[in-house]
Amino acid sequence: MCRRKRLEYRAFWGEIIMELEAIQAFKMLNNLKNKGFITLLSLMAEDLSPIETDISGGENFRLTYTLYNPVLKEFKEIQTIVNAEMRSVSTLFKSAKYDEMEIYDLFGIKFKNHPKLDRIFLDKNFVGHPLRNNYKMPETQTKKGY
Amino acid sequence: MREVTKDKIAVKIEPNHPITRDMIGFDVILDGEKISKINSNLGFSHKGIEKAGQDRYIGQYLPAIEKIDYFAPFFYSHAFLSALERLSEIELPLYAQYVRVLTMELNRITSHLSxxxxxxxxxxCRSAAFHFFNMQNEILNIFEKISGGRISCNYYVFGGVKNNICREILTEILNFTSKFKEKFKILQGFTKENPVFLDRTRNKGIIDTQNALEYSITGVNLRASGLNLDFRKEKPYLLYDKLxxxxxxxxxxxCYSRFALRLDEIKISVELVKQCLDWLLSNCEEKCNLEIKLSDICPKAGAAVSFTEGPRGLIMCHVVSDGGKKLKRVKWRTPSFYSIQILExxxxxxxxxxxxxxxxSLDINSSEADR
Incomplete structure (x- = not known):
């Protein structure tokens, strides 16, 4: 798995940040959930491919999971780099269902075992995923069928 | 809609329906009078605010942020700017910190009142509604005098605030807080002592602590279900650890406890405003000269997160920069996006x-959920 131009991540709030492979990350999330990190505060995706190239689907995305433990009052961040495919965590965290739908809509990352992976913000006939670096804004993209 | 049989009826509550008010839709399946299934349709007011953050200079992006939630403009511009300020390791002057707390707490009052x-x-209860709106209008007038805008103020800048608040405006805010007690009694009479209000809200829509945490609910909605989690105390920013x-x-x-807590929060915000006014009135002449051009903002390379306790819950802003004038990625965590899931x-x-x-009672703003 190639990692291009990694940015330095700063833990401003004292969170512990872990970088893991995709399979290990799911296991770690499962472990942490059993240890009491039951709240998934946010799930963020980021395209790591360089902006200049037109290679279809950079296929190099970083996912960041921010977890919270209400008993110990601790935060934890887990990062993985994936190839436009990841196992869904909606069985572990109920709030992840919409988060993953949003990432599929805007980035095109497919989540396995998701109950309803569909576009959430954009129209179903929309072409492309707008937050990818290789997405080019068309002149017009109108909605039909009203 | 496939599950509709003889006994079940499908009802569409679409954006032009009076109870949704904002742009959000629901597909409801009814079993007699009771709801058996509900699906929400989002995206009617999707503004592409995250895409806009990558395409524009930071100075151009600042006014657009406030359109995420038009009831809480100050919170969103603070969330974005504090992430950038942490990235560039800039510390705000004390005067700007007091002014930011003052305006944000006033903004919290307007949001809860609306x-x-x-x-x-x-x-x-139309007459009661106008009592709330009148009080909200007094604060909106103050916002207009401070910044020139009633709803989108665009008052915060990178490293401080745009201009000083003069003594006349500060005394006007002081008058508002001193008259507040009498007005608050009237508001309490309309809600906590109103039999219609109690009848409609008590023992309805109960959410327990475990469910609220699993669905990532924060803010007033979480505090109403029994967990004292306030990010002003949990991860203190600005002056909140000193106040x-x-x-x-x-x-x-x-539902009743959620509305009642919102009323109590107004009281707390007024006390915080009083504490800020004490300092500001004695240090009124202090100046914060800012000569940063908006087009010149250029944070250091790296990534940062900011936590802000908004009126609807926790607002998070992730910022990733490579040292240029445009950002590489901006990610918003908006609380209403998660409240919709628990509504279902x-x-x-x-x-x-x-x-x-x-x-x-969950205080959902669809403009905020859609981004």
């Missing part, structure tokens, strides 16, 4: 007539 006022309108306040917690988790669970088994009550 929520309660709109709910009074749903209950058909004295305590956010109340209730264990019932029903809390409504099952209840009457359709309760839809508006529970929808308003």
């Amino acid at each position: 929520n309660l006022g709109r709910f009074m309108d749903v209950l058909n 004295e306040f305590h956010a109340p917690t209730v264990f019932e988790g029903d 669970k809390a409504l099952i088994g209840l009457n359709l007539a309760d839809f508006a009550v529970i929808f308003d």
